[in-house]
C-alpha cells in the first residue's frame with residue numbers, strides 16, 4: 001500500500017483527519033494519512049462538544065439552536081441532517097471499538113450536560129464518555145472529590161469551593177480526600193496521564209482499585225481526575241464503578257488530554273481494520289496544482305522532501321495551534337496551499353479586551369462550500385479534488401461556542417465522504 005498512490009490523502013491526525021480517513025476508507029478508498037503531530041485530541045478533555053453557546057447565551061438543546069448560527073457556520077453549510085448522521089457515525093464507530101459515548105436526555109429531548117472540570121468549573125458538552133453519569137451529576141447529594149498525592153493541578157478543596165458557586169451544586173454535602181501516590185515519595189510532579197497509563201495494565205492498576213475500596217458505598221458520586229486508563233477501555237471503567245458502588249465521574253482535565261487520547265485510540269483501532277496507512281512526523285509544505293485540480297503535495301519527513309500523489313486531498317490541518325493557519329502582522333494564510341485569509345491590516349482588531357469575547361482570530365479560517373471544497377471570493381470551488389475540515393475552517397469559534405470536536409467530526413466526515421464520491425465518479429477506488 002505504501003508504494004501505491006492513495007485514492008485519498010489526508011493531512012492531519014486530529015479528530016477531523018481521523019474522521020475524514022474513516023469516512024473515505026469505509027467507502028472502499030485506499031487512504032493514506034500523514035501528520036506533523038497528534039493534534040488537539042492529545043490535549044482535549046474527551047467529551048464531544050456539539051454547541052454550548054450561541055452569541056454568549058448558553059444552549060441546553062443544541063439541535064434547536066443550530067438555525068441561530070450564521071449562514072456560513074460549518075454546521076449550517078452541512079445542514080442538520082448531515083451533522084446528525086456524522087455524529088451517529090462517530091458514536092457507532094467508537095462504540096464498536098470499546099468506547100460507547102452517550103448523550104443526556106431531559107424531558108424526552110437530547111440535551112447538553114454540564115460536566116465538572118478539575119478547575120471546579122462546569123462546561124456544557126454533548127457526547128459523554130463511559131462512566132460520565134448525567135443523572136448522578138445532576139442529582140447526587142453526597143459528593144466525594146478525590147485526587148492523588150503529588151498529582152499536579154488538581155486540588156479537591158479548590159474544586160469544591162468553585163463548584164459551590166453554581167446554584168445546583170451549592171447545597172450538596174462534600175468531602176475530599178487524596179489517594180496515596182503509586183509512585184511513592186517523589187519530587188517529580190505527577191500528571192493525570194502518568195496515572196492513567198498505570199491503569200492501562202492489569203499488573204499496575206491495583207493501586208487504584210485498592211485505594212478506592214475504602215470509599216465504597218459512602219457517597220452518591222465520586223469525582224476524580226481522569227486516571228482510569230489512557231486507552232478506550234470501558235470495561236475497566238465499569239470495574240472501577242463496581243468497586244465504589246456509586247457513579248464515579250472523571251472530571252475533564254487540563255492537558256495532557258487523557259480523555260482525548262481514548263477517543264484517538266478507538267478511532268485508530270477502527271482505521272486499522274480498513275485500507276489505511278499513516279505516516280507520522282511528516283509535514284506537507286506545498287501543493288502542486290494545475291487548473292482546478294491538485295496533483296500532489298510536497299511533504300517533508302526525516303529530512304527529505306517527497307511528492308505524495310493522490311486522487312483527492314483532505315486538509316485537516318487545524319488552526320493557529322495545529323499549524324493549518326499561519327499568522328504574521330496584518331496577514332493570515334492557510335499553510336499548505338498558501339490561500340490568503342482576509343483580515344484587517346490593524347491587528348488590534350483581531351482580538352477583544354474581554355477574554356471570552358468575540359475574537360476575530362478565533363474565527364479565522366478557510367471558506368468552503370457544502371462539499372468542504374475551498375471557495376474563492378465569488379463562492380466557486382478553487383479545486384475539484386481538495387477538501388478542508390475541522391479547525392482549519394473559518395466561520396466559527398469553537399472556544400466561544402464549545403463546538404470543537406463536534407465541528408471537527410462532522411466536517412471531517414463530510415470531507416471524507418465527498419472525497420470518496422469523487423473517487424467513485426472518476427472510475428472507483430484504484
Ligand SMILES: Cc1cc2nc3c(=O)[nH]c(=O)nc-3n(C[C@H](O)[C@H](O)[C@H](O)COP(=O)(O)OP(=O)(O)OC[C@H]3O[C@@H](n4cnc5c(N)ncnc54)[C@H](O)[C@@H]3O)c2cc1C
Pocket residue numbers: 011012013014015016017034035036037038039040041043044045046047048049050252255282283284285316317318319321322323324335336389390391392398402403404405406408
Ligand atoms: C486544551 C483544549 C481542550 C479541548 N477540549 C475539548 C473537549 O473536551 N471537547 C471538544 O469538543 N473540544 C475540545 N477542544 C477543541 C478541539 O480539541 C478542537 O477544536 C479539535 O480537536 C480540532 O480538531 P482538528 O482535527 O480540526 O485539528 P487539530 O486537532 O489541531 O489537528 C491538526 C492536525 O494537522 C496536523 N498538521 C497541521 N499542519 C500540518 C502540515 N502542514 N503537515 C502535516 N500535518 C499538519 C497537526 O500535526 C495535527 O495532526 C479543546 C481544545 C483545546 C485547545
